[in-house]
Every structure is written in C-alpha cells, then in structure tokens.
Amino acid sequence: MGNVKPAFVKRIALELLQKFPEEFTDDFEKNKALVEKLTTISTKNVRNRVAGYITRLMEDRKKIENEPAS
Numbered sequence: 298m299g300n301v302k303p304a305f306v307k308r309i310a311l312e313l314l315q316k317f318p319e320e321f322t323d324d325f326e327k328n329k330a331l332v333e334k335l336t337t338i339s340t341k342n343v344r345n346r347v348a349g350y351i352t353r354l355m356e357d358r359k360k361i362e363n364e365p366a367s
Contacts, residue, residue: 299358300352302346303346306346306347307336307350308327308337309338309347310347310350310354312349313331313332313335313336313347314354316335317331317335318330320335321351321352322355322357323352323355323356323359324350324352325349325352328348328351328352328355329344329345329348332344332347332348332351337351
C-alpha cells in the first residue's frame, strides 16, 4: 500500500490538470518540468509530490482508455 497524498497536493494537481489537460503525460520528468514552469512551488519535495500524483493519474487514465470494452 502506498502513502496517502495530502489534500493540497491533490488540489494543486487537479487544478493543473483542469487548466492544462493536454500538457501532462505519464512521464514523471516531463511532468516535473511542467509543474516547475506552471507554478510557484518553492520546494523540491512538494513539486515532486505534485508531479508524481499527476503522473499516477495519467497512468491510471491511460490504463482505463486501453481496456477493451466488454
């Protein structure tokens, strides 16, 4: 089982995904650079948590899209 993400990390990530839905991918490094560019987050730890949460959401979205319809 993984760690629970703080509410502020989820809130920031979801706001970014709503504003820039086509920008993010399932690549953590690209998402990390985008989070740094699009926000004023000052700490590396928070930036990485937000980027990691976005990456996980994008991976989940990709899995759902690739599942065959039954």
